[in-house]
Every structure is written in structure tokens, then in C-alpha cells.
Amino acid sequence: MIYLDNVAGTKPDQRVIDKMIPYFTEHYGNPSAHFYPIGREAFEAMEAARVQVADFIGATADEIVFTSSGTESNNLAIKGFLKNSANKGKHIIISEIEHFSVDTVVTKLINDGYEITKLKVNKGGLVDPADLEKAIKDETVLVSIQYVNPEIGTIQYTEELGAICKAKGVTFHVDAVAAAGFVEIDVNKLKCDMLSIASQNFFGPKGAAALYIREGVKVSGLLDGGFQERGYRSGTENVPAIVGMGLAAEIAKAEMAEYVPKLEAMQKKLWDGLGGLFDFLHFTGHDTRRRPGHVSFWIEYIEGESLLMWLSLKGFACASGSACSSNILAEDEDDLVASPVLTAVGVPTDICAGSLGMSMSRYNTLEDIDKVLEVMPETVQKLCEMSTMYNQK
Amino acid sequence: MIYLDNVAGTKPDQRVIDKMIPYFTEHYGNPSAHFYPIGREAFEAMEAARVQVADFIGATADEIVFTSSGTESNNLAIKGFLKNSANKGKHIIISEIEHFSVDTVVTKLINDGYEITKLKVNKGGLVDPADLEKAIKDETVLVSIQYVNPEIGTIQYTEELGAICKAKGVTFHVDAVAAAGFVEIDVNKLKCDMLSIASQNFFGPKGAAALYIREGVKVSGLLDGGFQERGYRSGTENVPAIVGMGLAAEIAKAEMAEYVPKLEAMQKKLWDGLGGLFDFLHFTGHDTRRRPGHVSFWIEYIEGESLLMWLSLKGFACASGSACSSNILAEDEDDLVASPVLTAVGVPTDICAGSLGMSMSRYNTLEDIDKVLEVMPETVQKLCEMSTMYNQK
């Protein structure tokens, strides 16, 4: 299996796993138990990880809150921040291509009297900073715009967006879940007040994520109880996963400069190769502002799930739409959600189901790309032959 | 180090860890990715764990929602349930010895117009079912009472409490975090509608927990986003930890009958031994309705933290109060919280700081108890000599 769905989660680094194991077997204490070694060891390892994660994004350790997933970080950022700003204004700005964990949270706030502006994106998936500037008004309390879109790979003008928020005095949250480990993150350059990252997206384990909260920004916790995470998040901490996330952050920081160019080379090869195969293949997202190693497209006449399944049968793990949108477990066809991202970037609705994403990690090689390019023609040909649409051409 | 703080978390079973590892190294896919093997493997392993956890507590798999901690399960149960019952009444009943993750959540609801009744407990830490019966009124929407108290080990009359709730048609949540793996749990015998358990408390890993939600009981999720956990909890699932929790549940179910009598033997030996040492040692909790392997007490003249530290220096990991109440990281002395549980069971307030808990697991032996009993006299003697209180005797 050649894994090309790294935007849905990466294979953890073996060094990370090796570092985690002793926190299952030896240092299994509860980190709130400060008065005996196996508790204290767990605590200190967690605090060391906090420093590593902070260093990774240019923050300080006490600006880092550990959570259990990118979704939880986004929920904490938005809901936790609004608990403290209810009387400052009720207008929130996001983009129309946010991840469900931002879009759903914000959309539900309409019930609480909030007004929501969802900024349009252009064909490349980019929010125009001028649009943000125009959209901000006196009542605006929060802007939340993702750094990288997982589905089409677009990297926003986040620095520019941050500068506008800062100038206007509006709190700025960045969902950087699909950016971390692939695009450099510096909370001071981005001028953001909050930022979400998730360990499993940069070679760390599942079960650990973080929310950066700039000093001075008030956020209330969503989970009440004990004194963990300085009150931002009660509950026994997932020490092994946090330790793993810490090392993954350190490794990403140290090694990104080395592996990102390789990802870019694979990306270019795949892009050029696919572009030359069929004239009815259309790339999605931006040509240059892309997550390194991310290529996404749709093919006329072919439905995405079928292509995904054929590629899987041939040994390639890819994505159709975001990992979340393939709600195959739904109880009802009405729960099958067409990707709002593709609609937003202008892909014709009736073939929205047809998108495919391939995202590489530092474990992929140029040979993997050769293999994809080898199987694509026959696979697409087979599905075209079967397709009512191709026929009608 | 002899570990006697198993109520704060147990050492994971080696079989559990061994089973988890491949979900880091091989089956690292996102379980929402159904269309390629490493995603689907992760999904199926998670669903197998759901069956194991359901079997452990007499539920069916689709009544199980995985969360990240006992605290999160308790928050989801209470907040998630109330989102759907707001117009049914605004009265909630808990006991006065609930864990912070129930007590804090419920106490904060006063701000939303809820009336809270906190049922008193007797000297042994027991809620009188007759008190519950009297406290329920037309407006009562939820009763949440823990199964086992972590600090004093008391096992409530949960079946009786459940029968009363059922008869009165009131939803009943049981916080069974300190019970699972030590006391048999059957949601049908308990007649509960919701029940919380956490993996790290029964030889599973940290980072996985569950909320049982009886079919037909409506609960809204706290974390919005993707389609995971049938909408009860969005966010990428912590597959390795969930897999570990599943096996831990299966092992506990299979082996409790074997290890519980051993825990009871250790408990008796420790209880009898300590009782014979000093006439100024006082046991807390109930004589017979106790978590197997749990002994708790306070000693006149001696402050708990000092005893805890001395025992730690001599190689014993114990608890003073619940793991949570040792808020040594607080920024202010006012944040040091005296244990409300000890006050509730009538321990004089000025020596509340003096309680100690020792909770055994199936990894402890009778020799461990011998060793504790050996060091206790000199340790206590040393602290007594130093104490102003002993002097004044």
C-alpha cells in the first residue's frame, strides 16, 4: 500500500513511538500526582513536550493547551473564546472553506444570535485580504480562517489576514491542522491570537493536539473538573500521546527544511504527470500556494468514490474530498454531504463527487509517483468506458 | 517503587500495550477513511473495541461513545443530556461527594437557572436511597451519582438508586470511573441511562474513555465537526488507545473474578495491620461497601502531604485526597482545595489535609502490604515527633 492520504493523518515517526512506550510501561503515573516519581516523571515529560510544541510554532510553553484532537482545539478556541466576549459584539468571520470543526461550530452560533460572514474564496481557494478588511465591523469579535485547506491544499495569505485583524483589534484564530509539519508556523509572524494543531498530522500519534492561546487572550475551558491544563481542559492527560506530540514537533521543526523540498519535487512530478495524461483532468486549489506534496483534481466522467476504490485495489491510499466528507456510515443518503469546498472553488456541482486528493509525506518517494502515474491511465480508462457520461461525449 | 495509587490510574496491562503498538506502526490510517485497508483496519479495530467495552458493562455496541477521559464522559453526559431536556424541568440531584468533573459541571449550572440538590452522605460515605426518593420532584431531570468514590472507596447502593430513578422516570447517570475493573458493572442491573468509565483506571491506556448512553436517551455532542462517533463526538479518534481500552475491558471482565479476592485479601491485611498500629489512626469510608484493595484513613497530628512525601521517599506511591485535590501547581494558596469528601463524611476540617489513600491493583502482592506496615510506624513516629499537635497531647 502506497499511502497518499497524509492530510488525513500521517504515519507516526518510529522515534516518536519509541519515546512514547516507556510512558505506558514505566512512567504510567497520573501527572497530577506530584509527590511520587512515576507521577512526577509523567508531569515533567508533559511539560517538556509543552516546550517542544511551543518552540515549534514560536510560542511560549504557557501559551499551549493540550487537547485530544484538532476538532477539540477548534471547538475550544471558538466556544471558549466566545464565553468571555459575549457582550463585546456578535459578529464572526470565517471563510466558506473551513473544516467542519470550524464551520459547524460557527454556523450553530446563529442560534445564539450571532451573525456569521463566510468569506468567498477565488478559484484557487484563496480569501482576498481586502475582503476580510471590508467584512470586519465594530461588532466583529472573532475571525477564524484556516492556514491550509486539507482538500485542495491551498495556503491562505495568513500573515496578511493576521495583520488586518491586528490592526483592527479583532481576535484571530488560525486552524493550522493541515499546515503543521508541512508549512512553517510562527504565531508572531501570523499575528494570530489562537492557533490549532494536531499531532497525527505531523508524524505524531493520534489523541494529542494543542491550542495556542496568546498570553492575555481569555478562553474558558469546555471540560470542567480537575485542575489539569491550568483549568483550560480538565481530565487526566494523555501523557504518552503528549510526549509523542512533543517529539514530533521537535523533529518537524528540525527536519522540515530537509523534507519539504523533496515533497515539492514529488508534487511537481505528480502534477506534471497527471496534467499530461488526460485533457479532462482538472486540478483544484492553487498552482503555487499549495501544501508541499499535495495534489488534488477531478476527472470528468468519473465519480470520485469509484476512482478511490480502484486506486485502493491497486494499492494506493488516497482521499476523495476531505476525510470527513466520506460519511459512508450515515443512516441515510441525505447525510451524504457533497464537499462544500469544491463548490466554493467553482467545480460544477453535479460532478463534485468526483474529486481526488493525493498528499505525500516524507515517507513517500519519487518511485511512488511513478507508480501512480503508471496505474492512472488504465484505471481512468476502465471507469470512463463504464460511464454514461463519457459515452455522451 | 510500590505503586498504591491505583485509583489515580493503573499500570497498563502489557497485553494491552502489545495490542496497541501495531495501531501506531501499521494500521495508522484515519478510521474515517473507509476505502483503503489501513483506514478500514483502524475503523474495524475501533468497532471491535466498542463491542468489548459494551460487553464489559452489559450494553450493546451502539450505546457506547468513546471520549478522551472520564472527565469528558461526565461532561458529555450532563451537558449533552441537558441540551435536550431544557424545557422538561430544571432540577438536578447529585451527591455531595461527586468527583470534580460532576460537581463543578453541575454547580456551574446554577448560572443557567438550574436548582441543584446535593444529597448528604453518612459517615461511611453512603447516600441513603430514601433521601434520593424524597429529593426527586416533578422538575427533576437528571440524577448523577458516582458508583465508587476514589478518595474513600465507598461503593454506593447504585442498584437501589437506579431503581428509584427508573420508578420515578428520571434519567440516571452513573460516574463509574473509580468502579470499572474493580466492581462488576451491569447497566441493566444498575438501571442507569448513562454511565462513564475511563480506560486508565482498569489497566488500559490513558486517552480513552467511554460514555454509555442507553438507546433512546437523547444526548447532544460537545465537540462539533465531522461525523465520528455517530455525531456524539467529532474529531479524529484515538484508535490505539481505543483498541487498548477494548482489550482492557475484555481482560477485566474475564479476570476480575480471579483478582478481586486477592485485592480483598490485601485490603484486609492492610486494614487490620494499620488498625493495630496507632490508636490515633482513623479509617475513612465504609467497612464493607469498599472498592476491593482500597484503604483510606487519616492520622491525628500528621499532615497528609508530609506523610505522602515520606512514604514516597521510602518507595511507596500513595494518594492524599483525590489525585485532583493536590493542586500544587496553583498560583495562589487560595486555590489549594481541602477535600470536600472528607468534610462530607465528618472528618474534622482542621485536619482534613491529613488523609491518605492506598489503593491496590492486581499487580500488588501481600508482600507489598508487609512492607507498608513495616515502614509506617517509624514514618508516623518521625512526623509525630516533629508535630506541634502531638506535643500538645
Place this chain on the structure above:
Amino acid sequence: MAKGPYSETVMDHFMNPRNMGEIEDANGVGEVGNPACGDVMKIFLKIDDNNIVEDVKFKTFGCGAAIASSSMATELMIGKSVEELLQLTNDAIVDALGGLPPAKIHCSVMAEEAIEDALRNFYKSKGKDDSIVDEMKAKITKEN
């Protein structure tokens, strides 16, 4: 290897679709589309003089379940009489496929609808009114 969301039979029909293609001299062609899901299914029928399905082929633009449903439908159709075709429900297709995920049941419904559409066009191509199909369906319902 994990199974995936589809049964073995679905996967078999997806990978090796039976009767895929077109019939040049078809005397009944049905087409249904579900724009929301982006599926379009086409069934080509060749019905002989005894009103028996002599040949059938399909083309589908759609997901795995849509392809497998059409393929399985054609298998169930060959050799059947026109009356029998109308009795071929989506449930029968789902059963023959060893089940479908709930969210994908509509793919089998599409196949059922495509068959009916093809039959209507068969009668139309013979210059008849396709209300005959409604009559036949009414009769079947009464008999059951």
C-alpha cells in the same frame, strides 16, 4: 485485510462488472440520474418476441454501490419475462449483493427505476402507450 464498507459481492461486481456496455439494437433503454449524488445509470434492453430479456447491458457514472447495483441488476434480468422484470425490486438487488450501507440503498433504487424506465421505452419503441407498465404494476401489487 479489512473488508471495507462493501460486501464481497459488491466488490466483485465493482471490480468485474457483468454486462457492461451498450446494445446497439436495444429495443428498450432506461436512464435515471440523481444529480445530488452525481450518479447517472443507463440500462440497455433487448427483449425478444416472447417478451423475454435476451440481452441487457448497462453504463453507470457513479460510486461503487451504483456500479455494483447496475451490474447485479443486469444479471438478475437476463432470461426474465417483462412481468418478472417489473417484480424485480431494489430489495432483491440489495439481497443479491449481500447488502449495501444504508446511505447507499438509493443506488439500488436507481437500478430498479432504470429497469422500469427501460421497459416503458420498450413499449414506446413498439408504438404502444407505456401506461401498460402501470397496469402491469397494479396487477402485480394486487396479486401480492
Place this chain on the structure above:
Amino acid sequence: MAKGPYSETVMDHFMNPRNMGEIEDANGVGEVGNPACGDVMKIFLKIDDNNIVEDVKFKTFGCGAAIASSSMATELMIGKSVEELLQLTNDAIVDALGGLPPAKIHCSVMAEEAIEDALRNFYKSKGKDDSIVDEMKAKITKEN
């Protein structure tokens, strides 16, 4: 091995408290208590004719920080003049201990208060009014 919430010096004084005990013929005994935290600290002073601390002992019912604070306080007191004792602040005790967790600073404050209380009782035991302590403190404040 992980350090724990306390510094090495705190742990050393906790494990090996200096000057623990009572002085039978003390001429100044101070006692302070913090019922909320459950700490009680007692300091026994023996001050010679030149107003120099000849001997000092302590007893404490309390947490690790309380025990270490009292032990360290006694170490800092021996050989000091009465004036110097009054200049011994809780900050000096915390510094000497290599720091204390914020929530435990109050333990060092207790030690400072116990010293002052012992001094007041020293003057009282000599039949003097303890307002002399207030005067001395005022003078110290002015000098600084």
C-alpha cells in the same frame, strides 16, 4: 528521578530537619497557625544577655513546605541579634530554600510570623511591653 514540586534544599530540610524539637528553658516561644491549610508552627528561642540567638528549635504540624520553612528559618536565626531576626523576611527563607511553589509561599510567611511572635513573647517574658518590637520594625523600615 524526577525532582518533584520542591527544590533539593526543601527536600533536604524536609528529610533532615535542622533544630527540630523544643527548648525547655526557652525565653521566647512563638506559635502561628493557619487553620485553613491545617498548619501549626512553633518556634522556641533562647536569647542570651547580648540579645543574640543562642539556640532555636521548632515544631511543625504541616506540609513539606511548612516543615522545610521552619527548619530553614531556624538555621538562618542562630547567632543573629534580635534586630537581625526582625529583618529576616519570608523572602529570605524562600531564597535560602531555593524557591517554593507559589501556592506554598504562605508557609514561609508563617515562619516569619512565628519568629516575630517568639520575639514578642521574649520581651513579654522579660516583663517588657512588646510594643518594642513594633518600634524596632518601624526603625528597620525607615532605614531601608
